Amino acid sequence: MTGFRIRWHVLVFLAPAVLVYTAIMIFPLFNTLRLALYSQVDQTTVFVGLQNFKTLFGDPNWSGAFWNALGNNFWFFFIHMVVQNPIGIMLAAILSHPRLRFAALYRSAIFVPTILSFVIVGFAWKLILSPIWGIAPEMLDAIGLKWLYQPWLGKEDYALTTLALISVWQFVGIPMMLIYAALLSIPEEILEAGEIDGITGMAAFWKIKLPLILPSIGIISILTFVGNFNAFDLIYASQGALAGPDFATDILGTFLYRTFFGFQLQIGDPHMGSAIATAMFAIILAGVCLYLFGIQRRMRRYQL
Amino acid sequence: MNKARQNPLNSAAAHAVLIVYTIIALFPVFVIIVNSFKTRKAIFREPLALPSADSFSLIGYRTVMEQGDFFLYFQNSMIVTVVSLFLVLLFGAMAAFALSEYRFKGNALMGLYLALGIMIPIRIGTVAILEMMVASGLVNTLMALILVYTAQGLPLAVFILSEFMRQVSDDLKNAGRIDGLSEYTIFFRLVLPLVRPAMATVAVFNMIPIWNDLWFPLILAPSEGTKTLTLGSQVFIGQFVTDWNAVLSALSLAILPVLILYVIFSRQLIRGITSGAVK
Numbered sequence: 001m002t003g004f005r006i007r008w009h010v011l012v013f014l015a016p017a018v019l020v021y022t023a024i025m026i027f028p029l030f031n032t033l034r035l036a037l038y039s040q041v042d043q044t045t046v047f048v049g050l051q052n053f054k055t056l057f058g059d060p061n062w063s064g065a066f067w068n069a070l071g072n073n074f075w076f077f078f079i080h081m082v083v084q085n086p087i088g089i090m091l092a093a094i095l096s097h098p099r100l101r102f103a104a105l106y107r108s109a110i111f112v113p114t115i116l117s118f119v120i121v122g123f124a125w126k127l128i129l130s131p132i133w134g135i136a137p138e139m140l141d142a143i144g145l146k147w148l149y150q151p152w153l154g155k156e157d158y159a160l161t162t163l164a165l166i167s168v169w170q171f172v173g174i175p176m177m178l179i180y181a182a183l184l185s186i187p188e189e190i191l192e193a194g195e196i197d198g199i200t201g202m203a204a205f206w207k208i209k210l211p212l213i214l215p216s217i218g219i220i221s222i223l224t225f226v227g228n229f230n231a232f233d234l235i236y237a238s239q240g241a242l243a244g245p246d247f248a249t250d251i252l253g254t255f256l257y258r259t260f261f262g263f264q265l266q267i268g269d270p271h272m273g274s275a276i277a278t279a280m281f282a283i284i285l286a287g288v289c290l291y292l293f294g295i296q297r298r299m300r301r302y303q304l
Numbered sequence: 305m306n307k308a309r310q311n312p313l314n315s316a317a318a319h320a321v322l323i324v325y326t327i328i329a330l331f332p333v334f335v336i337i338v339n340s341f342k343t344r345k346a347i348f349r350e351p352l353a354l355p356s357a358d359s360f361s362l363i364g365y366r367t368v369m370e371q372g373d374f375f376l377y378f379q380n381s382m383i384v385t386v387v388s389l390f391l392v393l394l395f396g397a398m399a400a401f402a403l404s405e406y407r408f409k410g411n412a413l414m415g416l417y418l419a420l421g422i423m424i425p426i427r428i429g430t431v432a433i434l435e436m437m438v439a440s441g442l443v444n445t446l447m448a449l450i451l452v453y454t455a456q457g458l459p460l461a462v463f464i465l466s467e468f469m470r471q472v473s474d475d476l477k478n479a480g481r482i483d484g485l486s487e488y489t490i491f492f493r494l495v496l497p498l499v500r501p502a503m504a505t506v507a508v509f510n511m512i513p514i515w516n517d518l519w520f521p522l523i524l525a526p527s528e529g530t531k532t533l534t535l536g537s538q539v540f541i542g543q544f545v546t547d548w549n550a551v552l553s554a555l556s557l558a559i560l561p562v563l564i565l566y567v568i569f570s571r572q573l574i575r576g577i578t579s580g581a582v583k
Contacts, residue, residue: 007406007408009486009487009488010402010406010408012398012488013398013399013401013402013487013491014398014399014402014403014414016394016395016398016399017395017396017398017399017418017458017462018399018414018418020391020395020451020454020455020458021418021421021455021458021459023455024426024433024451024452024454024455025421025426025429025455025456025458026417026420026421027432028429028430028431028432028433028436029424029426029428029429029432031429031432031435031436032428032429032430032431032432035431035432035435087325090321091321091322091325094318094321094322095322097315097318100315100318100319101319102319102322106322106325106326107574108570108574109326109329109330110322110325110326110329111570111573111574112329112330112333112563112566113329113332113333114512115512115516115562115563115565115566116333116516116559116562117515117516117518117534117537117558117562118516118518119516119518119534119537119538119541119558120336120537120555120558120559121332123541123551123555124332124333124335124336124555125332127335127336127548127551127552128332128335133347133348133351133548134348134351135335135351135352138351138352169328169329172329174577177574177577178577181577201314222423226423226425230425230427230428232427232518232519233516233517233518233519236518236522237518237538253427253519256430257519257523260430260431260434261523270431270434270435273431274431274432277428277429277430277431280428281424281428284423284424284425284428285424288423288424
């Protein structure tokens with residue numbers, strides 16, 4: 001190519017994507033960070049520096065709700081990590097068994113909840129767990145465990161964990177598929193070499209396969225983290241914007257929604273909303289950086 | 305042949321685990337759909353029974369059809385999803401082609417810039433997006449949703465498609481150039497058809513989150529005329545909480561289109577995920 005001639009076709013190819021992406025995604029993102037530094041005083045917008053964050057983290061009217069939502073969000077993430085990922089790995093390990101019959105059928109069926117919307121999932125489980133309909137207590141009764149039944153979604157102590165488990169039920173298909181793909185890509189020779197050395201069955205899984213799929217588990221963890229820290233829909237669909245009972249299921253997404261959009265008696269405050277969004281941004285960014293620089297770099301990747 | 309990994313007991317246990325989990329995965333969907341075809345009495349008396357001649361009723365569906373404008377919601381969801389997908393694929397493929405085909409200053413930087421959005425959710429910028437949509441008068445239009453979903457889908461689309469476009473043979477493109485084809489013709493006629501499988505993967509990945517999204521319809525387009533199916537069923541169910549027939553029918557109607565799409569595209573979707581497109 002000669003000199004400084006502008007190659008128009010390169011511009012034409014790039015322009016639409018870059019424009020839409022910049023205007024609708026990047027610009028509003030930074031604008032939100034900027035709005036967090038302002039406040040509305042007597043109908044005019046004034047620059048207040050980090051005052052909104054001081055209010056959010058320290059003012060008794062705000063900080064209680066914020067720390068509550070943040071804590072709940074971490075619990076929500078924790079349940080996903082300890083329940084969703086192990087189940088996903090287990091299912092994938094079973095599915096990847098050579099010559100398992102009906103594997104495709106199981107795979108497609110187990111993935112069905114993942115394609116449903118949160119609204120469907122939230123209401124469906126709300127109905128099933130409802131004491132009025134009685135499916136859950138009846139089924140527990142059938143196996144002699146009726147005493148276990150509680151209106152889980154209505155109790156402060158259980159509601160958040162129940163919702164996290166519902167979310168796990170919905171999304172277990174994703175770790176299952178990704179791990180399944182990783183397991184299939186392990187060459188047969190390695191497993192056969194293990195067999196010759198007497199490593200079979202469970203031992204083969206723990207000693208050969210698991211170390212090889214660790215990078216995939218890392219990716220799943222960060223996807224779960226990002227997904228959980230901007231979650232909103234499931235809580236909103238099943239518990240409403242007030243994230244009841246008594247804010248026991250409030251996470252950052254629902255807190256952000258109530259704050260900036262307003263709800264019932266509360267008037268929307270875009271600047272405090274931006275402050276919460278900024279906090280979410282910081283948390284997600286910290287998680288992603290920790291993964292990219294702390295975990296992914298150190299993870300041993302084996303040449304297959 | 306590797307007998308050590310084949311024994312009937314293990315295989316039975318594997319099937320047992322998978323069957324139990326399949327039941328857990330499908331049970332709620334089954335309960336909702338089955339009960340939507342029953343009378344109110346039967347729903348409560350025997351929630352797990354299939355509808356019989358006695359208990360069969362379409363009263364719920366009738367209420368839904370009369371009270372909620374589900375056809376309109378469905379149409380809105382369809383328009384938003386199809387147009388957004390089209391724009392994501394078109395703009396994404398064009399940008400991916402520019403990044404993978406041409407060497408220019410800032411190429412790598414541009415790739416990195418576009419990839420930022422893979423990890424950072426667009427919802428973080430909602431406050432400013434709403435402000436912008438209000439200022440430009442796009443609130444309560446489907447256009448607002450289409451723009452947001454296009455921006456949301458582009459980063460991953462560019463990333464996946466440029467990986468695939470790097471594999472398209474240079475000889476083919478150069479042959480085209482010698483024959484005097486313009487860069488645009490090379491892109492549309494030679495390259496696009498070759499990356500069609502990757503385009504399908506991107507489409508399927510984007511389709512589900514767009515169709516199921518509740519956040520942006522709720523904030524950007526909550527008016528009666530622009531409700532999507534997801535928001536429409538949320539609002540409808542909220543109003544009819546005590547009418548179990550209507551709620552169950554509304555849920556079934558919301559499940560149906562996604563389930564049909566899934567049956568059609570599941571092979572594509574699963575192949576997309578398992579081919580390692582997400583890395």
